[in-house]
Amino acid sequence: MKRTVSLRLRITLACAALLTLCCLLLTLTNNLSAIQMADTIQATLVLPAQSIDENEIPVSPAAETVEPAYQARRIFHVQSLLAMTVILAIGLFLIDHWVKKALTSLNELTSQVKARTAENLDRPLSVPDSSSEISELVRAFNQMSQRLNQVFLMQKNFSQNAAHEFRTPLTIMKTRIGLFRKKNGLQAPQTEELLQIMEGEANRLSAMVGSLLELTNLEQEDSFEPLHSGKLLQAVADEVSPLAQERQVSITVNASPCMLWGNKHLLHRALFNLMENAVKYSEAGGKVAASVRCENGWVRVEVTDHGPGIPEELRQQIFEPFFRVDKARSRQQGGVGLGLALVRAIAEHHGGAVIAEAAEAGGSRFILTLPCEPRPEGTEA
Numbered sequence: 001m002k003r004t005v006s007l008r009l010r011i012t013l014a015c016a017a018l019l020t021l022c023c024l025l026l027t028l029t030n031n032l033s034a035i036q037m038a039d040t041i042q043a044t045l046v047l048p049a050q051s052i053d054e055n056e057i058p059v060s061p062a063a064e065t066v067e068p069a070y071q072a073r074r075i076f077h078v079q080s081l082l083a084m085t086v087i088l089a090i091g092l093f094l095i096d097h098w099v100k101k102a103l104t105s106l107n108e109l110t111s112q113v114k115a116r117t118a119e120n121l122d123r124p125l126s127v128p129d130s131s132s133e134i135s136e137l138v139r140a141f142n143q144m145s146q147r148l149n150q151v152f153l154m155q156k157n158f159s160q161n162a163a164h165e166f167r168t169p170l171t172i173m174k175t176r177i178g179l180f181r182k183k184n185g186l187q188a189p190q191t192e193e194l195l196q197i198m199e200g201e202a203n204r205l206s207a208m209v210g211s212l213l214e215l216t217n218l219e220q221e222d223s224f225e226p227l228h229s230g231k232l233l234q235a236v237a238d239e240v241s242p243l244a245q246e247r248q249v250s251i252t253v254n255a256s257p258c259m260l261w262g263n264k265h266l267l268h269r270a271l272f273n274l275m276e277n278a279v280k281y282s283e284a285g286g287k288v289a290a291s292v293r294c295e296n297g298w299v300r301v302e303v304t305d306h307g308p309g310i311p312e313e314l315r316q317q318i319f320e321p322f323f324r325v326d327k328a329r330s331r332q333q334g335g336v337g338l339g340l341a342l343v344r345a346i347a348e349h350h351g352g353a354v355i356a357e358a359a360e361a362g363g364s365r366f367i368l369t370l371p372c373e374p375r376p377e378g379t380e381a
Contacts, residue, residue, distance in 0.1 A: 015095040016088075023084045030080055105134045113141070121149035170209065174202045214269065218345055224263055229292045229299050229370075230255030232264070236271040237290060240279055248284040251275070254291040260299040260370050262350045267370070270346040270354075273339040274303040274366050281307035282363070294372065298352075301368040304359045315356045319344040343368070 112125045124142040127135050177199050237253045244251050260267075278288045286306035293300055310318060310325055317323050322337035340354075343366075347354045352370040359365045 011099045012092070012096050015099075016092050019091045019095070020088060023087055027080045027084050109134065109138060109141075116145070121145050121152060170202055170206050174199065174206070177202070214342055218266070218349055224261055224350075226259050227262055227264055227267065229258045229260045229301065232267060233271060233290055233292050233301065236268060236275055239272065240275045243276065244279045244288065247279060247282070249279050249282045249286050249288055251279070251288045251290065254289070256293045258292055258294040258299045259372060261373050262370060266346045266349065270343045270368065271301065271303075273343050274301075274368065277339055278303050278305035278307070278364075278366075281305055283307065286363075297372050299370045299372055301370070302365055303368075304363060304365040306359075306361065306363040309358060309362060310356055310364050312358070318356060319354070 109125065122145075124145070125138050127138045127142075177195055180195070233255050234253055237251050241251060275288065275290060278290075282288055282305045288306075289302075289304045291302045314325055318325060319340050321341040323341075324337045344354050347368055347370065350370050352368065354366060354368045357365050357367065
């Protein structure tokens with residue numbers, strides 16, 4: 001995996017390299033000037049040799065100044081290097097401090113963006129007081145966020161209006177079918193079969209409308225409370241039990257005493273969708289295993305079936321609205337393609353997640369993770 005270097009470190013290293021180059025050039029220039037100056041001084045100090053006695057070796061007065069000159073030159077070199085080191089150290093500290101201060105607004109902006117969700121798109125980010133490029137970036141992001149919120153509200157209103165418009169004629173259709181049966185008594189086999197098909201499709205459309213309304217109104221369900229996950233899972237298993245008996249599928253529940261934080265109605269709906277889906281797609285005589293346990297502050301719910309399984313390349317797409325692996329079988333089972341999408345939306349609404357994987361003995365395993373306690377905004381499972 002390619003490692004990324006932070007912007008702060010990149011700016012600091014670039015400034016440090018530039019500062020080091022300047023110090024080296026300055027030190028080199030000063031040393032060359034000092035050498036030339038020392039040579040000039042030595043040349044001016046050279047005087048004609050004087051002899052006191054014919055047996056004595058002539059001595060130049062400059063000879064006494066050569067050694068001190070070389071020593072002074074070495075001292076100057078050492079002092080120059082020490083000065084350059086001190087300047088570099090102070091410069092690096094000041095550069096790092098300045099870069100850190102300059103990027104503080106950017107770090108705060110990053111934290112605000114991470115906490116952005118569909119529920120608070122209309123809340124603008126705080127704009128820094130300075131008229132820097134970051135302020136312009138924040139203003140541009142707020143404008144984009146407002147446009148996204150408008151599109152989101154339009155989509156939400158359309159879904160709500162469409163669902164309500166569908167619900168009225170569907171209710172009328174189901175009522176008329178019921179009245180027709182009561183009024184005419186037993187019908188011919190073809191008529192009865194036609195009525196069953198119409199009633200089944202009407203029920204399927206009603207379920208679709210109900211799921212659409214739940215998806216669009218999800219953020220309005222904000223009454224969270226501590227819940228006993230084991231009792232909740234067992235209640236759902238009891239509710240799905242008649243369908244399991246009808247399809248000759250057994251259900252086993254293994255629940256640890258775990259508490260979780262959430263909306264009881266929504267979590268019941270999510271667990272019901274998972275278990276109902278497992279029962280519907282299990283073969284006759286198959287088993288559905290449900291379990292719940294606590295792991296590092298999270299509640300892990302697993303629902304395993306003995307159905308045909310889900311291809312690996314489709315395990316992400318099954319949580320998309322209206323996506324079905326086998327459309328013919330899904331329609332036969334009465335599915336509308338919104339059950340798993342609703343499960344994922346409920347999980348994310350609680351700060352959790354849901355995934356699908358292959359079970360060891362065949363079939364599929366759905367893993368739902370939920371927080372034991374309230375999670376801060378922007379926290380992911």
